[in-house]
Amino acid sequence: MDSPRHIVHIDLDSFFVSVERKFNPELIGKAVIIGGSADRGVVSSCSYEARAYGVRSAMPTRQALKLCPHAIVIHGTHGRYGEASREVTEIIHKSVPLYQKTSVDEFYIDLSGMERFHNPYQLATDLRQRVIRETGLPISFGMASSRTVAKMATNQAKPNGQLWVKAGEEKDFLAPLNIRKIPGMGEHTCQKLYQYGIEKIGDLQKVNIKFLQAVFGKAGAYIYNKAHGIDEREIVEHTGRKSISTETTFHNDVKDIRTLENMLVSMTEELAGKLRRENKVSSCLAIKLRYANFETHTLQQKIPLTAAEHILIPGVKNLLKKAWNQHRPIRLIGVRLSDLCAGSYQINLFEDNEERIRLYQAMDTINFKFGEKTVCRAAGMEIGARTFNPFMKG
Template sequence: MGTKRNIVHIDLDTFFVSVERKFDPSLIGKPVLIGGSADRGVVAACSYEARKFGIHSAMPMKTAMRLCPHATVVRGTHGRYGEASREVTQIIHDTVPLYQKTSVDEFYIDLTGMDRFHDCYKFAGELRQKIIRQTGLPISFGMSSGKTVSKIATGLAKPNGQLLVPHGTEKAFLAPLPIKKIPMLGEKTCQKLYSYGIEKIADLQRVDLKFLNAIFGKAGLYIYEKAHGIDHAEIVPHSDRKSISQDHTFESNVTEIRTLETMLTSMTEELAGKLRRENKVAGCLSIKIRFGNFETHTVQEKIALTAAEHILLPGVKNLLKKAWNGHRPIRLIGVKLSNLCTGSYQINLFEDNEEKIKLYQAMDQINFKFGDKTVCRAGGMEIGTRNFNPFMKG
């Protein structure tokens, strides 16, 4: 394969909890739940002490409190997490040649080629200590020849540890682990493999690629390579796409608010669905209006990281009120979601309840199977069948 790669995966341990503990040290050592109201909210994050009671993220807060009645519930503070994430990112940015931020608390670093001048594992260890010293946050990392093995190694290094998988030992390192440790291997895939008696990665390593292709089609190769520690995925630099937008030019100028709101609803739904599919959330919302005389106005507002329409839509409608007096004819209208970062839906659980999360999951599954706009809000339905061409900004 040519050059030996040195890939580091860094993960801030129980990030939200660790940040809250910095502000309130009395939470240290206690079971802590972060999330919405105890009545209908869900757990956005929990401490290791709470996990011992079987609590996990996205669990209804009611259930979590039943499992651990003496847990401390903290309502999340988005600003704090964003600030802590920026601090860590800055230290990494100033120290390493190439990195990829994949969520608020997770990074991949490529140290390939640096072994001519440094002991890469020692270098990564020093970076870890620097982050702990400067931010006060616990952090773990794994290092190997590829992203997948490094991510699995980080999981084993937690809490607050580090682990090296030397070149050539990837297969042996993976062998004793359960198959569910392979990232992106969902519950259904695991169940199917269990039905063939495949439980450990070692069992998977003994299986023929043809067999996996017969069962899983194209995904067979992915599973085969990951089980053997083969991963050529590159580190995509931090400057990946920062915004996603869509606009629509009307055939004739429009002055009816209902038409404008319907169009905005439809575009926002489509963009939010795309974000959720790409496992991204947005931190800024803006709308663009071009009037009949071609004069163009853009208004924007910072928002808590989200990919949920019930948070985005009121914001969009509010921006429309700010930008338009209700009289001037409008020629074009557009929506843009920016300040994107990778992060699962989990990040908006502070405001959400169980029913909403289940609804989004169900909508996304149907739209993914049968095509966008199969299901959408009534507000976006009148134009749900039209095709828009969202343009992506790099």
């Protein structure tokens, strides 16, 4: 019989709030909301003290303040979260043989086989203490034989705790939990199960898989397996691509700033859309310029974790002004987004309004369905029309 796996799920508690508290200890113990303005902003993250009043991520800030009027609202400090994530990643990278980073504040670690030499739970405990000691950030972990149960164990261990669900105890651990606790279980699915009197995972464990398949189709087997703690997914070390870029060579050298800026807008929209489709964000922006004599210059800058054009476009325009000697015509221009990591929820991290978030979602839906550039900014549309002109190639 195969030895049970030892999968560890690590999650940094209220990550953005915890980072802010490092720099301002007066926030410790207080209700804190990270997000946009009270008028039209959205909650990106909140402290457990705010959650006790019903505040949740993605909630309009005005609604959150009605629930918790005394909460302290912080707009967010751009570079701190990315840097803190890199610090934790580096500690994990040096400490374990196999891990997968799934967002800026979440990791899976596979310690399977380590039991021949070490106690896996003690290894995970030591790692957690090292992260707390070296970064000052609270962190929780769950350990189990599968990814799903490990993640659910972490959620039960929070805040700032740890929990081991031993092999063979998965069903007993899951049984008393609400079905909403199952990762990936959407509101519609939960409501449908509630109609059948199924509220706890223990209720779900008693249901025949054929019934679930009849009600939910292919998703029925997924729901059945989750309820029983069955999850064979491996931990895959995801190196992924660290950057995404695009460039264009002009047929005739260009020194008209409007043409260059419009091209940058079009390129940035294209790259940002790709990042959102891949569930990624970037923290470094760069442009590339090549003059007529093939002399090439690049300039880059750190940015907030984002995949939103309204943050990226002013950045590329600013880099163009810094990098370009406007007396010299340009032969090639390019944009690169790098230091990529998973985390689509960071798109609206520093947003000031709900409308803009909904706009991005609507644009991505339309462009995914009907093709890139179906919906784009006027500047990008102008360049799109020019692509039919022999003025440029690339």
